[in-house]
Amino acid sequence: MTTALRIVRAGPGATLQDAGRFGFLRFGVTPAGPMDWAAFRLANRLAGNPEGAAAIEVSIGGLEVEAEGAPLTLAFAGAPYAVQRNGAALPPAGRVVLRPGDRLSVRPGEIGMWFYVAINGHIDVAPTMGSLSTHLRSGLGGLEGRQLAAGDRLAIADAVALDDAAADASWLVPSPEPLRVVMGPQDDYFTLAGIATFLGRAFTITTQMDRMAYRLDGPEVEHAKGFNIVSDGITLGAIQIPGEKRPFVLMADRQPTGGYPKIATIIRADVRRFAQMRPGASVRFAKVTVAEGATELRRLVELIAETAREARPLVRSELSSEFLLGLNLIGGVEDAARPLV
Amino acid sequence: MSRQIEPRYLPAGECAVVVEYGTTVDPHLSELVLALDAAVLAAAIAGVAETVPTYRSLMVHFDPLVIAPDALVARLGSLASGLATTSRDLRRWTLPVCYAEPYSLDIAFVAKALSLTEERVVALHQGATYRVYMLGFAPGFTYLGGLPAELTISRMTSPRARVEENKLMIAGGQAIVTTVAMPAAWYVLAETAERLFSPRRDPVFLAAPGDEMRFEAVAPHEFESIRERVARGETVARCESVS
Numbered sequence: 006m007t008t009a010l011r012i013v014r015a016g017p018g019a020t021l022q023d024a025g026r027f028g029f030l031r032f033g034v035t036p037a038g039p040m041d042w043a044a045f046r047l048a049n050r051l052a053g054n055p056e057g058a059a060a061i062e063v064s065i066g067g068l069e070v071e072a073e074g075a076p077l078t079l080a081f082a083g084a085p086y087a088v089q090r091n092g093a094a095l096p097p098a099g100r101v102v103l104r105p106g107d108r109l110s111v112r113p114g115e116i117g118m119w120f121y122v123a124i125n126g127h128i129d130v131a132p133t134m135g136s137l138s139t140h141l142r143s144g145l146g147g148l149e150g151r152q153l154a155a156g157d158r159l160a161i162a163d164a165v166a167l168d169d170a171a172a173d174a175s176w177l178v179p180s181p182e183p184l185r186v187v188m189g190p191q192d193d194y195f196t197l198a199g200i201a202t203f204l205g206r207a208f209t210i211t212t213q214m215d216r217m218a219y220r221l222d223g224p225e226v227e228h229a230k231g232f233n234i235v236s237d238g239i240t241l242g243a244i245q246i247p248g249e250k251r252p253f254v255l256m257a258d259r260q261p262t263g264g265y266p267k268i269a270t271i272i273r274a275d276v277r278r279f280a281q282m283r284p285g286a287s288v289r290f291a292k293v294t295v296a297e298g299a300t301e302l303r304r305l306v307e308l309i310a311e312t313a314r315e316a317r318p319l320v321r322s323e324l325s326s327e328f329l330l331g332l333n334l335i336g337g338v339e340d341a342a343r344p345l346v
Numbered sequence: 347m348s349r350q351i352e353p354r355y356l357p358a359g360e361c362a363v364v365v366e367y368g369t370t371v372d373p374h375l376s377e378l379v380l381a382l383d384a385a386v387l388a389a390a391i392a393g394v395a396e397t398v399p400t401y402r403s404l405m406v407h408f409d410p411l412v413i414a415p416d417a418l419v420a421r422l423g424s425l426a427s428g429l430a431t432t433s434r435d436l437r438r439w440t441l442p443v444c445y446a447e448p449y450s451l452d453i454a455f456v457a458k459a460l461s462l463t464e465e466r467v468v469a470l471h472q473g474a475t476y477r478v479y480m481l482g483f484a485p486g487f488t489y490l491g492g493l494p495a496e497l498t499i500s501r502m503t504s505p506r507a508r509v510e511e512n513k514l515m516i517a518g519g520q521a522i523v524t525t526v527a528m529p530a531a532w533y534v535l536a537e538t539a540e541r542l543f544s545p546r547r548d549p550v551f552l553a554a555p556g557d558e559m560r561f562e563a564v565a566p567h568e569f570e571s572i573r574e575r576v577a578r579g580e581t582v583a584r585c586e587s588v589s
Contacts, residue, residue, distance in 0.1 A: 027395065027396055028396060029485070029550070029551075030396050030398045030407070031396075031397065031398050031399060031481065031554075031555065032481045032485060032486055032543075032550070032551045032554075033481040033482040033483055033484055033485050033486055033487050034485045035485075133545055133546075134545060134550055143484060143485055143526060145485075145545060187357050187358075187359050187360060188357075189356050189357045189358065189364075190356035190357060190358050190364045190366070191356075234369065235369060235370060235371055235400075235401050235402055236400050236401060236480060236482060236489075237364060237366070237400045237401075237402065237403040237405065238358065238362065238364060238398040238400060238403065238404075238405025239405075240358045240359055240361065240362040240405070240407065241359075241361070242359055243358060243359075260482060260483055260484075261398055261482060262398065262400050262480065262482035262483070263482075267358070270357070270358050270359030270362075271359070272359055272360055273359065273360065273361055295357050295359075295360045295410075295415045295416075296360075296414075296415065296416075298359060298360030298361075298410070299360045299410035299411070299414070299415060302360060302361075302410060302411065303411055306411065
């Protein structure tokens, strides 16, 4: 029997993603890739894979998978979701070996949007234009450009069984601090009042949110010279203000170019935190410099590496709630209404 | 490249910078963007991941942990000030197209709206040499400049729910070639038998920004036989070098 990971159950939004489809932005190709790049990288590191290897992105629909043919090492990290092996609770970030017939399940918690399951070895699926990242809108990547579904089998090559481990990744839990932004590239398309509204007031994430963009509601951000520009480039976390004058934040499945003025860009260290917010969440923006953005990125990249390095053996087959509380993660799941500080 | 323009360097977060030559659609700005793009690619700057040329700006995606943002801007500045002023070699694509129905959907409407004969609409659209300004919106979706002014027409008041791939559309003084099915408020004048985007072909894309493009009308029966050749994997568009 081939070594494979069988999808037992996949809720809406479960897709294959690697670091992204790069090299084709100039041809209008959406990069795709993970919504929470930090959790994705951590899952891959815990799995012993290269940071950008293809993994399964799980959304609020959840996931259940089963090992076939040979033991597989699965690592996981992301939103504070409930993870179980054969019904026994696991920490929210870590790795475990699944023997053939063993199952891993991921059920969404009260907060967070995206969760990652990485498999040691590599997923033996032919890449499209150099990448396994799934872009549903254009039908590229993953399995025939679609979401994962029950019955799918992902053949796994070069699988090695590693030791079970738990990682203390409490920093993955979404926090309510303001999202740091670098102003521009088109902040000069807004009035001073518009800039003051953008930086001074709170906005709410609407239900119009998916892998392409999150639409926010809130006060109007006033343009100074209209809302049409001749198309230029769009990066991850770019905040467009279209004609309706509310922020529209471009995410992993963004188009590489677009024609609305972009008032600011969320820094990479915070865009993953923003991605994990659900409809109804309140967000504020705080201005930082490009250099500060780069410093925060370095800090997070080092934190990911350190978290993976310091993963410790998972000795208990079933974890008590005291243990999970000790990891400082489950509190957010039980009491989502209370600010997590 | 007679006029030299000092670009603006606009931050797009800490992992991308926009080098902006202007804010309008203008072949001269586009030439500057493409010249800088070529210079950046040739320089193979460590930390620069990818560049995206648009009508009037170049977006440079980079890793600030490999090259500091201010160091990159300084490097781009020196490349921009030293751009070669020699004219580049152009590629010119010629695509077989059919203006008859059902390949065209709107030629009669466009002719009537612009008080032209259908033959005149075809002659104008087919007679022009277009410039590929940008690929965007969807994979390979091609924005063309150079549409004759007589073919300027406003967009439809409500978009058509689905326009198929490989359609030649016009609106707002611009021309477009579609590469995937999509809703559109543009008028469909013709269809090409060629695929500008084909994910399993090498190359995946034919045209690139800065290329020229022309259309060559063929009769419906010939169009169908050309389309069969495309289906078998043949590339039917002609590509010539023009200097």
